Amino acid sequence: MSKPPIPVGISARHIHLSQEHLELLFGTGYELTNFKALSQPGQFASQEFVDLQGEKSTFPKVRILGPVRGQTQVEISLTDAAKLGVKPPVRDSGDLDGSAAITIIGPKGKVELHSGVIAARRHIHMTPVDAEQYGLKDHDFVKIRVGDENRSLIFDKVHVRVTNASSLECHLDTDEANAALVKTGDVCTIFSN
Amino acid sequence: MSKPPIPVGISARHIHLSQEHLELLFGTGYELTNFKALSQPGQFASQEFVDLQGEKSTFPKVRILGPVRGQTQVEISLTDAAKLGVKPPVRDSGDLDGSAAITIIGPKGKVELHSGVIAARRHIHMTPVDAEQYGLKDHDFVKIRVGDENRSLIFDKVHVRVTNASSLECHLDTDEANAALVKTGDVCTIFSN
Numbered sequence: 412m413s414k415p416p417i418p419v420g421i422s423a424r425h426i427h428l429s430q431e432h433l434e435l436l437f438g439t440g441y442e443l444t445n446f447k448a449l450s451q452p453g454q455f456a457s458q459e460f461v462d463l464q465g466e467k468s469t470f471p472k473v474r475i476l477g478p479v480r481g482q483t484q485v486e487i488s489l490t491d492a493a494k495l496g497v498k499p500p501v502r503d504s505g506d507l508d509g510s511a512a513i514t515i516i517g518p519k520g521k522v523e524l525h526s527g528v529i530a531a532r533r534h535i536h537m538t539p540v541d542a543e544q545y546g547l548k549d550h551d552f553v554k555i556r557v558g559d560e561n562r563s564l565i566f567d568k569v570h571v572r573v574t575n576a577s578s579l580e581c582h583l584d585t586d587e588a589n590a591a592l593v594k595t596g597d598v599c600t601i602f603s604n
Numbered sequence: 605m606s607k608p609p610i611p612v613g614i615s616a617r618h619i620h621l622s623q624e625h626l627e628l629l630f631g632t633g634y635e636l637t638n639f640k641a642l643s644q645p646g647q648f649a650s651q652e653f654v655d656l657q658g659e660k661s662t663f664p665k666v667r668i669l670g671p672v673r674g675q676t677q678v679e680i681s682l683t684d685a686a687k688l689g690v691k692p693p694v695r696d697s698g699d700l701d702g703s704a705a706i707t708i709i710g711p712k713g714k715v716e717l718h719s720g721v722i723a724a725r726r727h728i729h730m731t732p733v734d735a736e737q738y739g740l741k742d743h744d745f746v747k748i749r750v751g752d753e754n755r756s757l758i759f760d761k762v763h764v765r766v767t768n769a770s771s772l773e774c775h776l777d778t779d780e781a782n783a784a785l786v787k788t789g790d791v792c793t794i795f796s797n
Contacts, residue, residue: 590759
């Protein structure tokens with residue numbers, strides 16, 4: 412059975428904040444403003460930004476994604492990391508123990524984040540219904556074929572994440588997107604040889 | 605027969621200058637100073653730098669590689685390109701017709717380069733002896749397997765370049781290196797399935 416292609420979404424650098432950190436950065440009782448819905452159900456790009464300060468440089472105007480989470484998490488590419496002077500591990504979202512440190516600067520305050528900076532492991536979001544269609548289960552790893560004819564490639568170690576609140580999409584960061592010459596709205600296919 | 609692994613070299617952004625442009629940027633009769641030999645025979649990192657100015661930003665201190673060439677060529681990653689505000693095609697070295705424009709700024713002058721900016725197509729340098737060992741010829745395309753266990757991948761469309769003055773090496777740019785978590789001195793293997 413030929414499996415349908417999977418949409419690709421490219422993640423630019425962004426941050427998820429805990430309510431505690433949001434209030435330290437923006438003031439007591441602050442709430443994020445929904446700017447635009449993201450493809451994953453309930454997730455949104457907020458109107459708010461922070462600056463991220465590393466050992467070597469600062470990135471201004473990094474988008475906060477909402478809603479707030481239990482832990483603050485910063486997701487950057489390894490190109491970003493080299494420029495900032497931080498050394499994030501490649502990790503799944505939420506797996507933050509021993510990840511990299513950074514300083515977060517908001518309009519009302521500053522947070523010295525001791526861990527929470529990662530380069531996201533590439534992954535595919537899908538529902539249980541999708542998973543059944545592809546013959547996969549949560550935490551499987553697959554290869555995907557993706558990319559422009561000049562830079563096509565096969566990513567190994569793509570982590571399958573199955574939840575009810577998912578929209579079928581393969582998430583790559585900007586380094587990965589550039590290495591394959593792929594952009595949001597393109598598609599990839601699960602590769603089996 | 606199992607084929608030996610191939611060393612990987614990561615190319616950071618850099619520029620090759622024509623003698624004419626070198627003199628416009630550094631003064632009449634100027635010659636590049638050899639700072640450090642590169643892996644490819646006769647090629648060197650010079651002591652000299654220029655600034656690269658795009659529509660959106662400027663990169664200071666971009667290394668000039670020597671010796672001078674017939675045409676000026678700027679090689680940047682697509683992450684660099686987005687930051688600079690230029691749109692280079694993915695091209696082989698020397699294939700510059702219709703490639704992107706940029707402004708080059710040196711200590712003694714400025715060059716408005718109308719074309720010459722590319723994102724380099726990934727490639728493997730090898731000698732005819734290497735090519736025979738791998739069963740390849742000039743202008744073949746191969747797949748290579750490369751990368752850290754967290755980000756391993758298979759790059760398709762890797763261009764084989766065979767010349768006598770070569771040192772066996774697979775050249776990737778920084779986006780590609782980050783997508784695979786690979787660094788200069790690591791190795792890749794030719795992938796055949």
